[in-house]
Amino acid sequence: MRIAVVPGDGIGAEVVPTVLPALDLLNDRFGLGISHETFGWGAERWLAEGVGLPPGALDLLTAEYGAVLLGALGDPRIPDMAHGRDILLGLRRGLDLYVNHRPFTPRATGRSIDLFRENTQGLYSGVGGTITQERRTAVAIDECVYTRDTVEKFLRHSLRTLSDQGRERVTLIHKSNAVPNTGRLWQEVFRAELAHFPGLRGSEEYVDSFCYHLVRDPSPYEGIVAPNLFGDIVSDIGAALMGGLGLTASASICPETGFGLFEPVHGSAPDIAGLGTANPYATAVTLTLMLDHLGHPAASSALRRSLAEAVRSDAATPDMGGHGTTGSFMAEVMRQLEKDLANGIDAVPGGGSHG
Numbered sequence: 001m002r003i004a005v006v007p008g009d010g011i012g013a014e015v016v017p018t019v020l021p022a023l024d025l026l027n028d029r030f031g032l033g034i035s036h037e038t039f040g041w042g043a044e045r046w047l048a049e050g051v052g053l054p055p056g057a058l059d060l061l062t063a064e065y066g067a068v069l070l071g072a073l074g075d076p077r078i079p080d081m082a083h084g085r086d087i088l089l090g091l092r093r094g095l096d097l098y099v100n101h102r103p104f105t106p107r108a109t110g111r112s113i114d115l116f117r118e119n120t121q122g123l124y125s126g127v128g129g130t131i132t133q134e135r136r137t138a139v140a141i142d143e144c145v146y147t148r149d150t151v152e153k154f155l156r157h158s159l160r161t162l163s164d165q166g167r168e169r170v171t172l173i174h175k176s177n178a179v180p181n182t183g184r185l186w187q188e189v190f191r192a193e194l195a196h197f198p199g200l201r202g203s204e205e206y207v208d209s210f211c212y213h214l215v216r217d218p219s220p221y222e223g224i225v226a227p228n229l230f231g232d233i234v235s236d237i238g239a240a241l242m243g244g245l246g247l248t249a250s251a252s253i254c255p256e257t258g259f260g261l262f263e264p265v266h267g268s269a270p271d272i273a274g275l276g277t278a279n280p281y282a283t284a285v286t287l288t289l290m291l292d293h294l295g296h297p298a299a300s301s302a303l304r305r306s307l308a309e310a311v312r313s314d315a316a317t318p319d320m321g322g323h324g325t326t327g328s329f330m331a332e333v334m335r336q337l338e339k340d341l342a343n344g345i346d347a348v349p350g351g352g353s354h355g
């Protein structure tokens with residue numbers, strides 16, 4: 001299994017290299033057979049050569065790689081984020097990564113919520129344009145486009161995953177009172193798909209009132225399914241409820257091919273880039289989502305245990321209440337991981353440690 005690593009811009013390029021030693025250690029000890037290769041796609045290459053996602057990249061990834069681990073994209077020198085759209089939306093749409101899973105655990109409850117966001121259509125479908133840029137008569141259009149087959153396959157996969165995990169409640173967020181056409185399509189398909197999962201109790205909420213209820217009391221929620229833009233916004237609320245954007249991870253999957261793009265929810269954070277204080281936790285949790293997806297739950301659990309220990313230490317970064325740095329936090333995670341693996345917990349025959 002080959003992984004394409006794209007650190008990207010700003011803190012993406014800081015956090016990704018610090019978590020890779022954890023992947024290498026787990027790979028060695030659990031015999032995972034994973035190798036990785038780093039690609040310099042991002043702002044520098046865009047500015048120097050005008051290249052975002054290089055020609056042939058999608059074919060190369062599909063033929064030779066099973067997953068992408070991405071840090072973040074975004075650079076103040078490219079204010080319209082043209083390179084970010086080219087690379088990120090190019091990967092999501094080009095590889096049909098229509099399921100975006102963004103789990104978060106509100107501090108107030110300590111119980112995780114699985115957010116599933118449709119990742120390729122809606123307001124991100126790229127349909128629209130600017131008719132005139134004349135100051136007073138400017139017309140700008142971004143169309144919200146949904147096809148029934150994408151809504152169906154997205155909801156079926158999300159509901160099946162929730163059902164397999166033993167979840168009992170799922171909430172559809174929509175805005176069908178004001179955005180009736182796509183809203184009604186989502187409601188209709190949600191009700192039809194829910195009928196296949198008798199263990200799941202469904203509810204539907206307007207996205208505005210949902211945000212209000214989620215912030216006031218997240219306890220009623222277990223699974224959330226959402227169109228693209230609503231899911232994007234709600235995942236940042238989830239990050240805030242958890243303690244910050246340095247903590248949340250995401251997996252973008254094409255269930256048919258199994259290909260996955262794994263990235264933290266946060267962006268390139270230009271306000272703290274270069275300070276050495278960016279929290280690598282979100283990217284390390286991103287690794288656990290990737291390991292789970294690739295069928296390595298024991299390695300994923302070992303990393304989760306080490307992260308949980310390291311968060312409680314003073315090596316944690318300031319956003320987690322510690323006095324540490326990107327490097328000191330991951331050094332503590334590695335120390336905990338070595339200790340954990342030395343105890344032989346969950347190590348499997350075939351790996352470097354036979355516990």
Ligand SMILES: NC(=O)c1ccc[n+]([C@@H]2O[C@H](COP(=O)([O-])OP(=O)(O)OC[C@H]3O[C@@H](n4cnc5c(N)ncnc54)[C@H](O)[C@@H]3O)[C@@H](O)[C@H]2O)c1
Nearest residue numbers: 072073074075081245246266267268269271272278279319
């Ligand atoms: N998937 C992506 O690559 C992605 C996602 C969101 C934003 N962006 C881009 O990133 C750039 C900056 O966007 P933004 O400032 O709106 O969002 P951001 O997520 O980069 O930062 C928002 C705030 O959270 C803090 N933060 C984020 N990650 C952190 C971490 N790991 N540790 C500690 N603090 C952290 C930042 O310091 C900042 O105050 C923009 O160019 C935007 O387009 C990219």
